[in-house]
Amino acid sequence: MxxxxxxxxxxxxxxxxxxxxxxxxxxxxxxxxxxxxxxxQTPPEExxxxxxxxxxxxILMSSxxxxxxxxxxxxxxxCIEAGLEDVILYIGGILxxxxxxxxxxxxxxxxxGFDRVYPPDVDxxxxxEDLRRDLKARGKL
Amino acid sequence: xxxxxxxxxxxxxxxxxxxxxxxKEELLARVQVPSTVDRDITIGLEEAWRLVxxxxxxxxxxxxxxxxxxxxxxxxxxxxxxxxxEYTTEAARLAAxxxxxxxxxxxxxxxxxxxxxxxxxxxPDIVLLTGGTDGGNRKVILxxxxxxxxxxxxxxxxxxxxxxxxxxxxxxxLGGAGKNVILTRNVMPEFGRLEVExxxxxxxxxxxxxxxxxxxxxxxxxxIRGVVMPTPAAVLEAARLLAEGxxxxxxxxxxxxxxxxxxxxxxxxxxxxxxxxxxxxxxxxAEPYVKRTVEGDLGMVHxxxxxxxxxxxxxxxxxxxxxxxxxxxxxxxxxxEREVETQIMLARAAVKTAVDRHAGRLEARVSPQGEFxxxxxxxxxxxxWVVGTGGPVAFSAAPRRVLEGALFRPEEPMLLKPKAPRFxxxxxxxxxxxxxxxxxxxxxxxxxxxxxxxxx
Numbered sequence: 001m002x003x004x005x006x007x008x009x010x011x012x013x014x015x016x017x018x019x020x021x022x023x024x025x026x027x028x029x030x031x032x033x034x035x036x037x038x039x040x041q042t043p044p045e046e047x048x049x050x051x052x053x054x055x056x057x058x059i060l061m062s063s064x065x066x067x068x069x070x071x072x073x074x075x076x077x078x079c080i081e082a083g084l085e086d087v088i089l090y091i092g093g094i095l096x097x098x099x100x101x102x103x104x105x106x107x108x109x110x111x112x113g114f115d116r117v118y119p120p121d122v123d124x125x126x127x128x129e130d131l132r133r134d135l136k137a138r139g140k141l
Numbered sequence: 142x143x144x145x146x147x148x149x150x151x152x153x154x155x156x157x158x159x160x161x162x163x164x165k166e167e168l169l170a171r172v173q174v175p176s177t178v179d180r181d182i183t184i185g186l187e188e189a190w191r192l193v194x195x196x197x198x199x200x201x202x203x204x205x206x207x208x209x210x211x212x213x214x215x216x217x218x219x220x221x222x223x224x225x226x227e228y229t230t231e232a233a234r235l236a237a238x239x240x241x242x243x244x245x246x247x248x249x250x251x252x253x254x255x256x257x258x259x260x261x262x263x264x265p266d267i268v269l270l271t272g273g274t275d276g277g278n279r280k281v282i283l284x285x286x287x288x289x290x291x292x293x294x295x296x297x298x299x300x301x302x303x304x305x306x307x308x309x310x311x312x313x314x315l316g317g318a319g320k321n322v323i324l325t326r327n328v329m330p331e332f333g334r335l336e337v338e339x340x341x342x343x344x345x346x347x348x349x350x351x352x353x354x355x356x357x358x359x360x361x362x363x364x365i366r367g368v369v370m371p372t373p374a375a376v377l378e379a380a381r382l383l384a385e386g387x388x389x390x391x392x393x394x395x396x397x398x399x400x401x402x403x404x405x406x407x408x409x410x411x412x413x414x415x416x417x418x419x420x421x422x423x424x425x426x427a428e429p430y431v432k433r434t435v436e437g438d439l440g441m442v443h444x445x446x447x448x449x450x451x452x453x454x455x456x457x458x459x460x461x462x463x464x465x466x467x468x469x470x471x472x473x474x475x476x477x478e479r480e481v482e483t484q485i486m487l488a489r490a491a492v493k494t495a496v497d498r499h500a501g502r503l504e505a506r507v508s509p510q511g512e513f514x515x516x517x518x519x520x521x522x523x524x525x526w527v528v529g530t531g532g533p534v535a536f537s538a539a540p541r542r543v544l545e546g547a548l549f550r551p552e553e554p555m556l557l558k559p560k561a562p563r564f565x566x567x568x569x570x571x572x573x574x575x576x577x578x579x580x581x582x583x584x585x586x587x588x589x590x591x592x593x594x595x596x597x
Contacts, residue, residue, distance in 0.1 A: 006277070014508035034276065036332045041422050041515075049225045050332050054277035065508070 005057040005135055008050045010038030012091075013071035017064040020093060020120075024060060027124045044075050048082045057140050058088035058131060064120065066097040069108060076113025088134050090127070092118030145169065145199065147207035148574035149186065149365065150372055151358065152176055153216075154403030154442055154472055155532070156185035158193050159574035160203075163585050168593055170196040171569050175472065178213035183360050207365040208577050211358055212372040212404075217348050220246040220265040222289070224272035224281050229303065231426055232328035233271040236302065236337035238433045240344035241374030242267070251281050257288040264295045266352045267344060270311070273304030275330045286311040290318035297321055298347055302328045302340040323347060337429050345370055369580070372573055373433060376400055376530065377409055379576035381431050383528065383590050384411035387583035390591065396526035397559060398572070399492050399547055401533045403442035403473060406491045407435045408499040414519025421503065421514045428519050434499045439491040441484070441533045442473045451490040458482065473533060481538050488533040492546030496558055503555040516557070522549055524559040528594065530567035540566040541597045565594040
């Protein structure tokens with residue numbers, strides 16, 4: 001249990017969109033989290049290395065270019081290999097390429113091992129509340 | 142006699158003595174004799190001093206005030222233990238290199254019993270223990286401290302530069318086991334941010350206070366004022382001074398120093414290394430402004446075969462193999478014309494390969510938004526100067542040809558080496574001495590450097 005949980009944020013893959021993750025990082029900081037901000041174009045493995053060194057409780061990824069599904073194949077398995085089986089995984093953004101149903105995206109990423117999946121127009125405060133609940137449920141807050 | 146200062150380098154191949162007259166800002170003498178560290182380090186020093194006195198009339202008092210650096214007796218041997226290879230382990234490596242150390246082992250994550258035994262077998266002068274950002278992972282550094290605490294007395298000195306939240310506990314574990322534990326600032330206090338200077342300083346202080354004692358180097362203590370730093374640290378200080386200047390002596394700006402030696406080739410960059418192309422994105426750990434790399438397989442006395450392979454069978458001129466053998470037999474000092482040519486080719490190969498490994502590189506990535514470039518390491522394409530030191534460069538018949546090995550090659554556009562630098566050579570081979578002088582007299586050291594480094 002910690003006073004200030006540590007979370008890693010960033011835009012995954014070769015996606016250059018940085019605004020979403022910046023807004024999220026700022027909101028998390030204001031909400032009292034210790035934020036390790038990796039920024040845009042972060043390879044999936046960098047999230048793992050950062051979480052290892054900083055003993056992170058959660059990884060919150062953004063992706064807006066529609067390719068996250070490809071970037072994140074095997075990501076949960078890599079986390080388990082790296083000793084991060086307890087780290088909470090969230091992702092949000094534009095998660096598919098063509099017109100599609102968000103429910104489908106949610107299902108796909110949950111299968112990939114993400115605990116929660118958000119559309120691009122998510123209310124950040126609601127997501128932070130989810131995170132607090134999930135951390136409490138795992139005895140990390 | 143004016144204000145005379147004497148500097149000594151106890152190298153693995155040669156013992157060198159350099160004498161300056163500070164009031165006239167002149168080099169008075171420079172001699173070198175084969176190193177005698179295997180037998181008794183003082184024999185070589187006394188021989189060199191005899192030669193100095195044959196050139197300039199100095200008394201014993203000047204020798205007693207002499208300051209030395211050393212890379213003899215294996216140099217300053219450091220084993221690094223960190224958490225993630227690319228982060229705190231790499232940060233530890235960069236910090237140790239910046240302190241002038243020779244890295245003898247690198248370990249990541251939780252040490253196994255076998256690895257801990259291996260560390261002990263390396264008999265490092267210092268184990269540098271890192272891991273975790275401040276407030277980050279504690280588990281791994283504590284585990285590694287417990288294993289290191291169980292090692293025998295071949296592990297004496299442990300510098301701890303990891304997660305500060307674990308420092309007190311680490312000190313208890315290691316101190317309780319009788320180790321000399323020195324706590325210093327975390328080499329990576331926040332994720333991705335390096336802070337190697339405090340760790341650098343701690344390692345150098347430890348070298349000064351305890352390490353030289355254990356190395357047979359202590360014998361010279363009664364003859365001179367002291368062995369104050371490892372030789373690479375002295376060259377690094379000279380490189381920094383040359384780039385930044387001192388007082389009213391302006392610096393040259395960003396530069397690269399290549400030091401080709403008998404046992405290693407060292408490269409120092411004093412440069413920020415940010416992308417020169419604004420479209421490039423940097424990844425990985427940001428590198429230190431003053432960065433040193435050392436190539437233990439590129440020494441001009443000990444690794445002639447490796448260098449020969451790099452030169453390549455197709456490029457070998459007639460009589461190359463024979464000249465190579467003769468060079469090896471004479472500590473790399475050439476006599477015939479053929480040996481001179483062979484030495485130039487080998488030294489150029491050493492410079493090329495060492496700078497290839499030091500420089501940053503680009504990687505192309507394809508994205509839905511088009512292709513873009515990632516940069517790992519430093520972009521040195523805009524660096525203004527390349528400086529050569531070390532015997533095979535300083536005394537080369539064609540130092541420019543040797544140093545051109547450091548240049549960018551259009552056929553390897555992803556390798557970020559200097560594109561249009563000017564060249565300087567440490568013609569008298571005195572940079573280490575100026576790095577030592579810089580500790581007390583930075584302005585005079587800077588002026589002497591500008592006076593004695595020769596444009597080529």
